[in-house]
Amino acid sequence: MYKLIKPLLFKYDPEKAHGMTINALKLVQKYPQTLPLVKQFFHYENDILNQVISGVTFSNPIGLAAGFDKSCEVPKALESAGFGSIELGGITPKPQPGNPKPRMYRLVEDQALINRMGFNNLGMNKALSNLRKYSYTLPIGLNVGVNKNTPYDARYQDYIKVLDTFKNDVTFFTVNISSPNTENLQKFHDESEFSQLCSAIETFKNEENIDVPIFIKLTSDLDTESLGHMLPSITQTFDGIILANTTQQRDGLQSENRIETGGLSGRPLFERNISLIKHAYKETNGTFTIIGTGGIFTVDDVITMLRSGASLVQIYSSLVFEGPGLTRKLNKALAQYLNSNGYNNVQEIIGLDA
C-alpha cells in the first residue's frame, strides 16, 4: 500500500508530506472506532519480544524515535501503529516556531534525511493538554529540549521545567542535549556543562521523588573517548542512554542536497552509532540500559543493534522511506529470528557481539 502512496508523498516538500501524515493520524484519532482496524494492520504481538526495562514493560523493542510528533498531537493514533513505545517531542517550555522553512530534506540516494527543525513545538502546556486527552496502554516517552531564546546560564532550568510539568504523565523522559539545530545545545557534552546539568537533574529527582526513568540522548558526532569520559556521570544520574542522535558529518553521501546544514539521519548513521553502542556496552559491562537509534531499516539492522548492546531501538527515517508497515515487519522477523535460533527472549541476544 505504501508503495502506491510514496511517489505521491515524495512529490511534496518533506515537511509538507509529514504534515499530511499527521493530519491523517489526527483523523484516525478523531474516530476511535478506526483504531482497532489500524492496529490489525500494524501490530504484531509475541511474548518473545516482551522486556521489562527500568521497571517499564515494553511489548516489543521497536520504538518510535523523537521528532515525529513534536507537540503530542497524535499519540493515540500512534499507539495503534505497532511500536513498543513512542517518544513524543522535543518539547520546550515555551512554544516556538523553529527555524525558517524549508528545513527538512530527503536524500533519496542515501536513504537519509537532513533536518534543521530547531525544536518547533507548541510548548509544554499545550503539549500536556494534548497528551491528557487520552489514556495509553504502551510506554509514552517525552523528549525534552531548550528554548532558543533562553539565556545561556538558565538552560538547565528549561529541562527541569518540562520534566516537572510532565512528571505524572509520561513513562520515561529523554533529556536531549544532542540536537545540532539549537545553538550551543551540544555544549552540554563538555565536562563542566555536563556535570552542572547532572547536578540539576539529580537535585530535581531527589526533591520531587521522581521514579520516572530519565534517559540522556547524545550526539552521533561524539568519539568513543569522549563518550567514555561522560559515562561515569551518565550512569550515576540517568537510567539509560540513547545512542545516538543525528550527525553533522557528510562523508560518503551521493545526494545533491547533502550540502544542506542540519542533522543527518537514516542509513549513513548506522555504523557510527553501532560503534558508540558497543563502546558504551563494554565500558558499563552490560549493566546499563542502552537504547539504539540511527539508520535502522531491516531486521538485520535491529539484530545487529541489539547484539551490539542496545536493549531497545528507535526508528524514524526508515518510516519515511519504507512506510508504517515497517514496524510489524521488523517485529515479526525479529520473533522469527529468535525462535529459529533457539533464543527464548530478546534479552538473550543483547550485547552478544559487543
Ligand SMILES: Cc1cc2nc3c(=O)[nH]c(=O)nc-3n(C[C@H](O)[C@H](O)[C@H](O)COP(=O)(O)O)c2cc1C
Ligand atoms: C525531522 C526530524 C526531527 C527530529 N527531531 C528530534 C527531536 O526533537 N529530538 C530528538 O532527540 N531527536 C530528533 N530527531 C532524531 C531522531 O529521533 C532519531 O534519533 C534520528 O533521526 C536517528 O534515527 P533514524 O536514522 O531512524 O531517523 C529528529 C529526526 C528527524 C528526521
